[in-house]
Every structure is written in structure tokens, then in C-alpha cells.
Amino acid sequence: MEDLERFYSDLKRFTYILKFHDKNVAESWIKQLHAHLKPEYIESCLIAAIFELSITDVDTFHWVLDNLSHWDTYTHLLQEVTKFVVQKLIKEGFIPGQDFSATSEGKILIHENARKVIISDISQSDNLLIKKILLTSPEIHFLTIS
Template sequence: MQDLEMFHFHLERALYILKFRDKKLAECWVTQLNTSMGVQHTESFLTAAVLELSLTDTKTFHWVLDNLCAWRPYAHLLVEVTRFTLKKLISKGFIPSQDFSFDAQGKILMHEQTKKAIMADVSESDRLFMEKVLVIPQQSQQIPSLTV
């Protein structure tokens, strides 16, 4: 029970600190937490915090992923969201380089109708995460081919 209480305490603390939307404050806190709790535990708190924010505070959720996306737990999370999205695209019959492609940052490029099709049956939280890895090219742009 003590471990669960400690996790909940640090999760609440992470939510509190991230809601300030202050990168330096968050970095100082994470450095201190890494020292006292270890990197693995810190990553668990940070991941749980952003998942919680996706349900409770979308403005802070967006700030975290826009400003702290280079942090290892968030970078890993975005990679997993990208994998999830790719699996969803393929399971719905979409074809790489025809219906979707990738940009230089690893985001998924797709047409608006493709996006609508894969977003039709996802939760609000999943939609928020998927929005972070999807790009709709301007109408004049083509989706670049994956093959050369």
C-alpha cells in the first residue's frame, strides 16, 4: 500500500507542477525527482500525469506535449501513439504512400478523409494523442511517396 500511496503523491505533485506550464520549474522538479526516486519511477509519474491531463486539462496536456516532447517518457509515448495510429490505418485498409506517409519529424501525413475514418471510433483521450502525430497537408500539397 505504501508504494501506491507514494505513486499517487508523486502523480498529484506532477500534475500540480505541470499545470504551471513552466519548463524550467518542471525541469528542476524532474531533476530532483530523478535523484531521489530514480529515472524509471520519474518516467512513470510523468506518463501517468500526461494521461491524466488528457482527460482533465487539455490546455496543459497540449502544453506538455508541445514543450516537453523531447523528454524521454513523452517521446516514447508519442512513438507508441504513432505505432497505434499506423496499426489502425493498416487495419482499416489504408495503404502507405497512397493514403498516408511521413514528414521529416516522423509525423504521419494523411488526407482529411483518411483522418476522419481513423478518428471515427477513438476515445477523446486517444484523439488528443493522435492529433499530436498527424498532419494534414495543405490542399495544394501531395502526400510524399514512401518509395523512391
Template sequence: MKDLELFNFHLERAIYILKFQDRKLVEAWVYELNQNLEPEYIESCLTAAILELSNTHPDTFHWILDHLSDWTPYQQLLEAVTRFALKKLIQQGFMPGEEFSFTADSKILLTENAKAVIMKDTAKTDSLLMEKILVTPQQIYLLTT
């Protein structure tokens, strides 16, 4: 029970500090954590904080996505969401190379229909992350015009 209480303490602290939306403060705090805790523990705590913020504080969540995209926990989270999206696409019967593929920046390029189907039953927390990795040809067109 003590380990769970300690994790919750660090999780609450992570959420509190991330809400300041100050990269230098966050980096200083993570540096301090690295002096006393295992990197895997820190990454788990930060991943949990990012997921929690996606549900409770969308402004901070989007700030993290825009300003901390080079963070290992963020990268691992996007990789997990990518695997989740690929699994959903395949389970729904979509074919790689036909209804979906990858872009040069590791996003999933998919048809509007495929995106609508996998987003239909996706939880709000997951949908914010899915929007970061899913792109349609129309979205790419709008970005290039």
C-alpha cells in the same frame, strides 16, 4: 498497496507542478526526483500525468506539448501513439504508400478519408495526441502558404 499509494502521490504531485506551466520549476522538480527514484518510474509517472492532463486540464496538456517536446516521457508517448495509429490504419485496410506515409519529422501523412476513419472511434484523450502526429496534405499546404 504501499507502492500504488506512492505512485499516486507522485502522480498528483506531477500534475500539480505541471499545472504551473513553468519549465524551470518542472526541470528542478524532475532533477530532485532523479536523486531518489529510478528513471523508468519517473517516466511512467510523468507519462501518466500527461495523459491525465489531456483529459482534465487541456491548457496544461497543450503547454506540455508546446514546451516540453524534448522530454523523454513525451517522446515515448508520441512513439506509442504513432504505433497505435499505424495499427489502426492497417486494421482499417489502409495501405502504406497509398493512403498514408511518414513525413521527415516522423508524423504520419494520410488522406483526409484515412484520418476521418481512424479519428472517428478515438477517445478524446487519444485524439489530442493523435492530432500531434497525424497530418493531411491540406494541413501541410496551409502551413507552407
């Protein structure tokens, strides 16, 4: 129970710190955590903070992903979201290179009909994360519906 209380306390503290929208403060907090805690614990706390913010403070959620995306934790999270989307598209019968394709930046170029399938039946948190990696018309003009 003590570990769970510690995690919850660290999670609350970190979401509070992120709400300042100050990159230096956030990075200082992470350095402090690294001095005392295992990297796996820190990553779990950061991911939990992202999901917490996606529900409680969408502006801070977007700020974190836009300004702290160079952090390994967030890079890994977005990579997992990308894998999830690609797997779901393939499972739903969409064809790579025809209905969607990935960019070198980890974005997915996608037709509107495929986007609708992806965003159906997902949580608010997943929806926000997926929107960070999808590019659809009019963002792309060179993919056409076949």
C-alpha cells in the same frame, strides 16, 4: 498499498507543477525525482500525468507536449502513438505511401478519409495525442486522394 499511495501523490504533485507552464520548474522537479527514484517509475508517472491532464486540463496538456516534447518520456509516448496509428491504418486497409506516410519528425501525413477512421472510437486522451502527430489537408497540399 504504500507504493500506490506514493505514485498517486507524485502524480498529483507533478500535474500541479506542470500547471504552472514553467519549463524550468518542471525540469527541476524531474531532476529531484531522478535523485531518488528509478527511471521507469518516473516515466510511468509522467505518462500518467499526460493522460490525467488530457482529461482535466487540456491547455496544460497541449503546453506540455509543445514545450517538453524533447523529454525522452514524451518522445517515446508519441512514438508509440505513431506506431498505433500506422498499425490501425494498415489494419483498416489503407496503403502506406498512398493513403498516408510518415515524416522524419514523427508526424503522419494522412488523407481526410483515413483520419476519420483513425479518430473514430477512441478516447479523448487518445484523440488529443493522435491529433499531435497527424497532418491533414489543408496542412498538406501535395497528397491527393487517389
